[in-house]
Amino acid sequence: MRIYIHTDLEGVMGLGDGSLISDRDSDSCRQACGWLIDEVNAAARGFFAAGATEVMALDSHGGGGNLTEEGLDDRVKLEDNSKQIWWGSLDETWDATCFIGAHALSGTPKAFLEHTQSSRDWYRYFVDGRETGELGQWAACAGEFGVPMIFATGDEAACAEARDFFDPVVTVATKTASGRMKAECLPVEEAAAKVEEGAKRSVELIGRAKPFVIPKPATIRWEFCRCAPADNAEGLEGVTRVGAREVEKVVTSAHYAVVPGLLRSQEPPAEKKGS
16 A cells, blocks of 8 residues: 655644744744654554555655655655656555645635745636645646545645545644634644544545546636736747736646646746846
8 A cells, every 4th residue: 555645834733823934944944844744754654554555755845855854754755856746756556645734725714824836926726717726736636647635634724625625535634724824733742643543544545535637628727926927928838818917728637737837937037147
């Protein structure tokens, strides 16, 4: 039984002040990364206790560097994602996936650090008219390989989003947000115990939970925060401008989820030396 763990940092247990991870080199951000490792370990303990034979974890926050082998359960394999493929080595050989440390999609009220992919550039993201966040995007990628989402952790809003998209699914809320930057967190020991128990219970869904598959072709629509990203994306292959800040693309694979070409189009060009 092989289970693939996808991770993010915003929804991690113990993190109740959004400003604490704004500086990746700060002690507070390193503390949050430590909580992430502890939460992944808790989920892994639950999976192994329920019969898993292999667990792999993908660090998917901000280009990586949050999960390290130091402190990670020796039984957990850390994904080598040097190629920066959003789904790592996930393929049809895995039995299930989960999302640890999830956050809700952009614009969700009372949701901790809510956003979709890039809070600087992306505002809303739709798949065939349904607004979709990173939970749905990850599950759609896994669904391409026939892999179901069985478990998710994060704040209350993220867990509610998971239940709205996936049924059945086990969720564990480790905090409740009072606004975008503040949340009331469970004590980390209590949260870890709940994550371990939830992960163990979620294994019972393997064979019953269905992969989250988006019918194709699908129309993807991005609504950006400003006009500039839409200006840049307009010339990309298959992209149609549909509004001042909106573009669409018809896709035939759910591996559109991040659309690397579209993301690259939003990055400012590197400054030349001496400029």
